[in-house]
Amino acid sequence: MKKFTKAEIEGARNYFRKQEFQEAEATLGARRFSYFIIPHSIEPNLPNFVVRLTGEPSDGYVLGISDEVNEKYRPYALVHEFIEFVETKADVQNKCRRALEEELKLVPEELKSDYLKMRRDFFRALIPYCRKQPESYTANDLSQFEQNLKTLEALAG
Numbered sequence: 001m002k003k004f005t006k007a008e009i010e011g012a013r014n015y016f017r018k019q020e021f022q023e024a025e026a027t028l029g030a031r032r033f034s035y036f037i038i039p040h041s042i043e044p045n046l047p048n049f050v051v052r053l054t055g056e057p058s059d060g061y062v063l064g065i066s067d068e069v070n071e072k073y074r075p076y077a078l079v080h081e082f083i084e085f086v087e088t089k090a091d092v093q094n095k096c097r098r099a100l101e102e103e104l105k106l107v108p109e110e111l112k113s114d115y116l117k118m119r120r121d122f123f124r125a126l127i128p129y130c131r132k133q134p135e136s137y138t139a140n141d142l143s144q145f146e147q148n149l150k151t152l153e154a155l156a157g
Contacts, residue, residue, distance in 0.1 A: 002136045003090075006059035012051075013062045021064070026075035028106050033082045035074070036064040046129050048122040050077055054085040061086050073115050076107050077122075096144035100151060116156035123149040 004012075017023070022037040036051070043049050043066070051064035063081055065074050084099035092098070107115050127145050130137040 001085075001138070001141055004053045004055045004059075006055060009053045009055060009059050009062055012053050013060075016062070016064065024074070026078065028075055028079050031079060031082060031087075033061075033063060033078065033086070035078050036062070037067050037074070038064045040066045040068040042066075047125050048077070048118055050081055052081040052085055057086075070114075070118070072111060073118060076103055076111075076115060077119065079103055079106060094144060096141070097147055097151075100148045104155075113156075116152055120149065120152035120156045123152055 016036045016038070021039075023034060024037060025032065025034045038049075038051060040047075040049075047066070048069050049066045051062070053062040061082075063078050065078055069077060080099045080103040083102050084095045088095050088098070104112075104116075123145055127142060127149065130142060130145065
């Protein structure tokens, strides 16, 4: 996955603030992170999208999520990105799959059924979306997305 420079990360944060995108914070267990709520019109081709800009750990991060995602689900979809790109070292294998496992452990049972369907549909859309951008997504990235989709399809039906 694409690695961003400190200038790109800070530039995105400043742009989102200039656009007056709402900033929010989430706490899930010991994890605490901030994120932006971004109009779906920014990327209408990817339903329930998430945004992640990370690079070197010292450069900070920017996370965002489409405003079309149910407010109750936002922290769980974003904790996936936080685990995968902020907590986990760059050279760890299967980071996306591991992040999905951790993410799903955090989702409360009363939300899980609908949440799983939302994430399944996101990964269904993500794979063809990423295939059109080979400069940003590797074969390994796509393979992990496909494995996550299989997991979500098995869990969500």
